[in-house]
Amino acid sequence: MGRVTPRGMLTAPLLAAALALGGAGILFAGPAAAQGGSGAEQGTPESFGFGRAATAEEIAAWDIDIMPDGTGLPEGEGTAASGAPIYARQCAVCHGQSGEGGVADRLVGYTPETTPPFGPRYEEWRGDGPDVPYSIGNYWPYATTLFDYIRRAMPSNAPGTLEADQVYGLVAWILAENGLIGADDAMNATTLPAVEMPARDIFVPQER
Numbered sequence: 001m002g003r004v005t006p007r008g009m010l011t012a013p014l015l016a017a018a019l020a021l022g023g024a025g026i027l028f029a030g031p032a033a034a035q036g037g038s039g040a041e042q043g044t045p046e047s048f049g050f051g052r053a054a055t056a057e058e059i060a061a062w063d064i065d066i067m068p069d070g071t072g073l074p075e076g077e078g079t080a081a082s083g084a085p086i087y088a089r090q091c092a093v094c095h096g097q098s099g100e101g102g103v104a105d106r107l108v109g110y111t112p113e114t115t116p117p118f119g120p121r122y123e124e125w126r127g128d129g130p131d132v133p134y135s136i137g138n139y140w141p142y143a144t145t146l147f148d149y150i151r152r153a154m155p156s157n158a159p160g161t162l163e164a165d166q167v168y169g170l171v172a173w174i175l176a177e178n179g180l181i182g183a184d185d186a187m188n189a190t191t192l193p194a195v196e197m198p199a200r201d202i203f204v205p206q207e208r
């Protein structure tokens, strides 16, 4: 008797599966061919007979996106001081006490000379120097979308639970820690879109 190698042992079931699939293909060939172009004539059905229309309230709860220019920002306001205790309570466990990173990304750590380019140019830019981690200060392109992201996705163990004032406070705290706004600057629907992020220009439109 020849040795049964693991590969040999796999061969028989795989072959059987392939034959079964081939067989299924032949079985399907009949009805598919018989149908011809009738799918296009029938079009999409009006209803699939399940589900229900979303209510205006449900749609409003999902429709919370904020555009880079600030469109969609809600009323409310926050400062680094109002955001700090919320950060300590709800964010530091994953992102570090000072935003230095932990089990989740670093959020703080911007200095003007550390906004690295993306892609292959990064290696060239870094040269023989140490790796430069991305933070909100050196790679996030718009302050407005930081609000959008935090409100929709953070804290990752309870997303969607933060009020607008709290999110403005958290955004203010992160921006202030990165040295991008003053410690007392209040963030709201007017001031947030005016914050220019240092990394804005390392993002380029790409047609694809």
Ligand code: HEC
Pocket (backbone or CB within 6 Å): 086, 087, 090, 091, 092, 093, 094, 095, 103, 104, 105, 106, 107, 134, 135, 136, 146, 149, 150, 154, 155, 156, 157, 170
């Ligand atoms: C349970 C852990 C956890 C907690 C708590 C948490 N985060 Fe996060 N956060 C994450 C993870 C994981 C990611 C990365 C998610 C991804 O890339 O999809 C992330 C990503 C982020 C980012 C984007 C970072 C980047 O570099 O792209 C921001 C900003 C952020 N969190 C802010 C917050 C704020 C503000 C809070 C508190 C309200 C918070 N997070 C609480 C785990 C957490």
